[in-house]
Amino acid sequence: MTEAKSMSERRSQKAGAVTIKEVAALARVHSSTVSRALNPQTRSKITKEVASRVIAAANALKYRPDRSAASLRTGRSRLVGVLVPDIANLVFAPILSGITERLSAEGYATLVADAGNELASQIELVDGLIAHRVDGLILATASRDDAVVARCLERDIPIVLVNRAEAQSRVSAVVSDDGRGMQLAVDHLVGLGHRLIGHIGGPEGLSTGYLRRRGFEAAVANHQIRPSQAPVETASAYTREAGAEAARRLLDRHKGLTAIVAANDLLALGAYDVLHERGLRCPADMSVVGHNDMPLMDLVSPALTTVRIGHRDMGREAADLLVQRMLRGDLPTRNVMLAPKLILRASTAPPQVVGAPRPTRRKPAHKPA
DNA sequence: GTAAGGAGGCCCGAGACGAT
DNA sequence: ATCGTCTCGGGCCTCCTTAC
Numbered sequence: 068m069t070e071a072k073s074m075s076e077r078r079s080q081k082a083g084a085v086t087i088k089e090v091a092a093l094a095r096v097h098s099s100t101v102s103r104a105l106n107p108q109t110r111s112k113i114t115k116e117v118a119s120r121v122i123a124a125a126n127a128l129k130y131r132p133d134r135s136a137a138s139l140r141t142g143r144s145r146l147v148g149v150l151v152p153d154i155a156n157l158v159f160a161p162i163l164s165g166i167t168e169r170l171s172a173e174g175y176a177t178l179v180a181d182a183g184n185e186l187a188s189q190i191e192l193v194d195g196l197i198a199h200r201v202d203g204l205i206l207a208t209a210s211r212d213d214a215v216v217a218r219c220l221e222r223d224i225p226i227v228l229v230n231r232a233e234a235q236s237r238v239s240a241v242v243s244d245d246g247r248g249m250q251l252a253v254d255h256l257v258g259l260g261h262r263l264i265g266h267i268g269g270p271e272g273l274s275t276g277y278l279r280r281r282g283f284e285a286a287v288a289n290h291q292i293r294p295s296q297a298p299v300e301t302a303s304a305y306t307r308e309a310g311a312e313a314a315r316r317l318l319d320r321h322k323g324l325t326a327i328v329a330a331n332d333l334l335a336l337g338a339y340d341v342l343h344e345r346g347l348r349c350p351a352d353m354s355v356v357g358h359n360d361m362p363l364m365d366l367v368s369p370a371l372t373t374v375r376i377g378h379r380d381m382g383r384e385a386a387d388l389l390v391q392r393m394l395r396g397d398l399p400t401r402n403v404m405l406a407p408k409l410i411l412r413a414s415t416a417p418p419q420v421v422g423a424p425r426p427t428r429r430k431p432a433h434k435p436a
Numbered sequence: 437g438t439a440a441g442g443a444g445g446c447c448c449g450a451g452a453c454g455a456t
Numbered sequence: 457a458t459c460g461t462c463t464c465g466g467g468c469c470t471c472c473t474t475a476c
């Protein structure tokens with residue numbers, strides 16, 4: 068026995084893993100027969116008697132195939148990496164749930180990485196996941212012109228974008244119809260009587276920020292509201308703090324606003340903070356509409372009227388697209404757009420008539436949906 | 437003709453070993 | 457000391473051979 072061999076055997080014994088050879092020895096067959104017996108696709112090539120003997124031996128030894136070793140031969144790890152920009156952001160929980168649900172049904176395991184918004188760390192994580200031989204990647208981090216996408220294309224690894232899309236459709240993406248979402252929000256506010264509506268936009272480098280701002284502008288134009296009556300302040304990030312900063316600018320620079328449409332729920336919560344610090348009431352003095360319908364938005368005070376995105380469906384669709392792409396790399400890119408829905412809660416109400424007495428207590432205009 | 441065994445290749449990092 | 461080459465390990469798969 069060579070030194071290298073004995074070291075390897077020690078390593079194997081330490082890991083305690085049962086190998087195909089041990090199953091073969093117990094079943095009194097060759098390892099290749101074990102492989103055939105345990106694979107439903109090849110089981111028909113051997114007799115039922117031998118197959119059941121192998122299966123019994125595998126069960127007796129509690130044999131579990133070593134996927135990493137299998138990937139040496141097959142080139143497939145059955146692992147999928149998912150990059151999210153902020154794992155603490157509640158938006159990603161239902162997306163991840165949808166992804167995991169669909170991938171596990173297809174026999175894939177999911178590795179989730181909290182990539183942040185720094186390009187260098189995102190690329191490092193992607194390289195790390197590729198080094199772990201993931202079969203594909205789902206990116207919830209993409210910007211409109213994304214170097215990580217370019218890196219994945221360079222490495223020839225199947226990817227699908229979720230929740231965000233690129234400006235140039237190099238890869239498949241699953242997104243919400245942001246233009247439609249903004250139209251729903253603005254229609255609702257105009258229906259209540261609002262004519263001075265501000266928008267807290269998301270970062271312009273992200274498709275959601277860009278498309279929701281454009282959607283907002285198109286939606287107010289549809290109601291013959293001039294741009295001066297529908298000002299936009301862009302937040303530097305999708306955070307409550309950035310939302311508050313943008314809300315301050317919006318209120319300082321544009322007097323007389325009666326409603327705010329935020330590009331996501333965290334930005335809307337930032338607007339809540341500013342209204343509170345300035346002694347303004349929501350919705351009596353200012354109506355606020357969010358976007359995403361993150362978990363718990365029905366529990367904030369007042370419960371947030373928001374545009375609901377089917378995040379779980381989004382995750383499922385993205386996983387579906389990726390599985391198809393991993394099976395057939397020559398498939399054309401597809402953009403799946405899911406329809407949003409307005410969820411009416413307590414943060415919106417008709418604008419106050421100038422000179423009318425201030426109500427003594429908050430009274431939501433709508434029952435939560 | 438069919439079932440099953442045997443050999444070798446796949447992939448790549450770690451470690452051993454020889455050459456310079 | 458440094459570099460290049462070879463061997464090994466894991467499980468699976470394919471091709472070829474052997475036994476019946």
